[in-house]
Amino acid sequence: MIELDPVIHAQARLRITSALATLGRDGKISFPRLQELLGMTAGNLSTHLRRLEDAGYVTVEKTHERRTPVTYVALSKTGRRAFEDYTENLRTMLGEQP
Numbered sequence: 001m002i003e004l005d006p007v008i009h010a011q012a013r014l015r016i017t018s019a020l021a022t023l024g025r026d027g028k029i030s031f032p033r034l035q036e037l038l039g040m041t042a043g044n045l046s047t048h049l050r051r052l053e054d055a056g057y058v059t060v061e062k063t064h065e066r067r068t069p070v071t072y073v074a075l076s077k078t079g080r081r082a083f084e085d086y087t088e089n090l091r092t093m094l095g096e097q098p
Contacts, residue, residue, distance in 0.1 A: 007052065013051065020074065020079070028074035061074070
């Protein structure tokens with residue numbers, strides 16, 4: 001029986017990984033932009049990003065632009081592979097051919 005990755009399978013984390021996967025291999029997005037795009041509270045987004053970060057699926061980069069702190073989020077190589085595996089497994093479960 002095929003199992004779906006429980007880290008990604010939670011609705012909020014699936015939305016996050018899906019959004020990050022659309023950015024391309026080297027794409028990153030600012031935390032506020034991702035929050036706006038997903039319509040999530042900062043606390044909720046932070047909690048789910050932490051879970052994805054702990055699994056090695058996302059990278060979180062804290063930096064400064066001029067004097068303003070900025071946080072960027074990106075899907076890691078491991079996270080991209082996990083997301084691709086997740087979607088492939090989902091298609092298989094639904095009876096679609098890869």
